[in-house]
Amino acid sequence: MPIETGRHFLAIPGPTVIPDRVMRAMNRPMTNIYEGPLIDLTHSLFPDLKKIAGTEGHCLTYISNGHGAWDAALFNTISAGDTVLVLESGRFAVGWGAMAEQMGAVVETITAPARRGVDAAAVEAHLRADTAHKIKAILVVQVDTATGVWNDIHAIRRAIDAAQHPALYMVDCIACFGCVPFEMDKWGVDVTVAACQKGLMTPPGLGFVFANQKAMAHRMQNGCLSGYWDWLPRADPDMYYKLFCGTAPVNHLFGLREALDMMAEEGLGAIYARHNRLARAVRAAVARWGEGGPLEFNITDSAARSDVVTTILTGDVDAQVLRRMCEDELCLTLGLGIGLDANGAFRIGHMGHVNEPTILGVLGTVELALTKMRVGFSAGGVEAAVSEIASD
Numbered sequence: 176m177p178i179e180t181g182r183h184f185l186a187i188p189g190p191t192v193i194p195d196r197v198m199r200a201m202n203r204p205m206t207n208i209y210e211g212p213l214i215d216l217t218h219s220l221f222p223d224l225k226k227i228a229g230t231e232g233h234c235l236t237y238i239s240n241g242h243g244a245w246d247a248a249l250f251n252t253i254s255a256g257d258t259v260l261v262l263e264s265g266r267f268a269v270g271w272g273a274m275a276e277q278m279g280a281v282v283e284t285i286t287a288p289a290r291r292g293v294d295a296a297a298v299e300a301h302l303r304a305d306t307a308h309k310i311k312a313i314l315v316v317q318v319d320t321a322t323g324v325w326n327d328i329h330a331i332r333r334a335i336d337a338a339q340h341p342a343l344y345m346v347d348c349i350a351c352f353g354c355v356p357f358e359m360d361k362w363g364v365d366v367t368v369a370a371c372q373k374g375l376m377t378p379p380g381l382g383f384v385f386a387n388q389k390a391m392a393h394r395m396q397n398g399c400l401s402g403y404w405d406w407l408p409r410a411d412p413d414m415y416y417k418l419f420c421g422t423a424p425v426n427h428l429f430g431l432r433e434a435l436d437m438m439a440e441e442g443l444g445a446i447y448a449r450h451n452r453l454a455r456a457v458r459a460a461v462a463r464w465g466e467g468g469p470l471e472f473n474i475t476d477s478a479a480r481s482d483v484v485t486t487i488l489t490g491d492v493d494a495q496v497l498r499r500m501c502e503d504e505l506c507l508t509l510g511l512g513i514g515l516d517a518n519g520a521f522r523i524g525h526m527g528h529v530n531e532p533t534i535l536g537v538l539g540t541v542e543l544a545l546t547k548m549r550v551g552f553s554a555g556g557v558e559a560a561v562s563e564i565a566s567d
Contacts, residue, residue: 186537187510188320188350188484188524189373193430197376200433201426208423216432217423218412223435224383227443228348228367229358232387235409238424241349241370243404244382245271248366250404251386251394252343255279257311260301260342262293264326265319266514271347272314283310292479293326295334302338312343317357318350321514323486323522324474325355332363343390349373351483352383353438354450354526365390371427374483376434376527380427447482452567453525453534454482459563460538460556461487464545467553468492473520483526486512492550494521500544507540531564 185192206213221234228234237243249271253259259280261272264287272282285301287293293315302310313335318325328346335344345366348357353374359367365387372379386394386406399405408417438446458480464470469490474480489497495518501507512520523541525534539557546554 181506183506183508184533184536184540185508186524187508188522188526190379191373191376191524191527192529192533193378194376194434194437194528196437197430197433201378201430203426203429205425208425213423213425213428217418217428220428220431220435221412223439224369225385227353227357227438228369228383228385229362230360230367230385230387232359232385233391233406233410235384235386235406236418237382237384237404237409238380238419238421238427239370239382240372240379241347241368241382242270242274244349244368244370244384245274245347246401247382247384247404247406248345248368248386249275249278249280250401251384251399251406252345252366252390252397253278253280253312254397256281258283258309260285260310260313262298262313262315262326262331263287264291264293264316264324265322267316267319267321267347267349268314271316275312275314287324290322290474291476292324292474293331295327295330298331299334299338302335302340302342305340308341310340310342312345314345314347316347316350318348318355318481318483320350320484320522321486321512322473323481323484324479325351325481326479328357328364329362336363343393351481351526353443353446354483355481356447359385360387371431371434374527375431376437377427377430380424381431449530450482450526452564453529453531454480454485455567456531456534456560456563457485457523457525457538459559460542461485463554463556463559464542464552468551470552473515484510484522484524486515486520486522488515488520490519492545492548493518497521497541497544497548500547501540505540505544507537509541535560 259275343365352369367385369383371377371381473486510522
């Protein structure tokens with residue numbers, strides 16, 4: 176029989192659980208968008224967002240999801256005929272590259288080793304071979320939400336420098352922004368793309384692009400064919416009436432302000448530590464389950480498993496049946512396997528507004544569903560997770 180009381184829990188890797196504080200902040204009537212408190216509130220967002228990104232560069236804000244932010248990054252830096260290098264480690268860098276190709280760019284791809292992260296040495300070798308410097312931009316994700324892989328952004332930057340290549344280095348942090356360390360300026364990233372619906376704990380609808388001076392120089396040289404995506408009107412916060420190219424997303428702005436206040440209260444260091452601790456708990460449970468059955472990590476390199484999402488392969492166990500049981504009977508929504516066989520994979524999102532009780536509840540519910548399905552697996556995943564947390 177399905178559980179009929181209690182709160183349903185969302186454990187997909189975005190959009191994530193919205194804190195009550197954020198929902199209350201958003202639950203307000205419309206306000207004046209031309210002057211008054213909303214103007215000051217909007218201006219207050221930029222220093223906090225830039226701190227999370229680790230940059231002194233520009234923060235450009237859009238009413239969009241992450242795909243819109245992808246487009247904004249490309250429209251201001253890439254022209255038809257330019258060559259773009261995609262560092263594939265799952266679904267999302269490839270999708271970004273497909274946008275560039277639709278704009279007329281020539282796309283080259285380096286495919287990561289199977290079930291592992293981007294190989295920095297392969298990047299260096301590919302760039303050294305580009306002696307004419309045809310490649311204008313390099314696209315990569317810090318975490319691929321489909322595969323669950325984490326890519327070493329700093330190591331890739333060192334590879335680019337070793338090859339002495341001038342291409343723009345563009346990184347998608349949508350899956351992990353505000354959850355794991357990111358140092359745009361220190362790591363030499365030229366363009367960073369993020370969004371609000373994951374680590375920033377705000378409903379989908381705001382996309383962000385962070386651009387340094389090198390990237391801005393490309394914009395000035397190339398121009399921008401889109402009035403909406405153009406960086407220049409958004410680079411000056413005082414031009415508020417142009418900032419959103421129309422009506423401001425009023426309630427989203429109040430919600431994001433509250434979310435950023437919550438993050439400041441906890442502190443970025445504590446947030447990163449919490450995500451790492453909870454990710455280790457999830458990994459401990461998955462490792463235990465896999466000792467006696469078909470469940471296994473999608474990413475085989477333990478160092479490349481992300482702290483925000485874990486993708487689990489289920490072998491001959493039907494992942495769709497598992498997900499349906501969790502959702503319809505046990506009040507838990509798990510992530511669909513995307514970019515993989517949906518019948519053979521599911522994902523656990525552990526990002527944003529999560530803590531020990533929520534993650535242990537997710538793991539316990541998955542273990543209950545596996546037990547009800549009479550799957551041959553090693554029980555004790557929750558105990559392994561508890562031990563991991565207790566050892567922190």
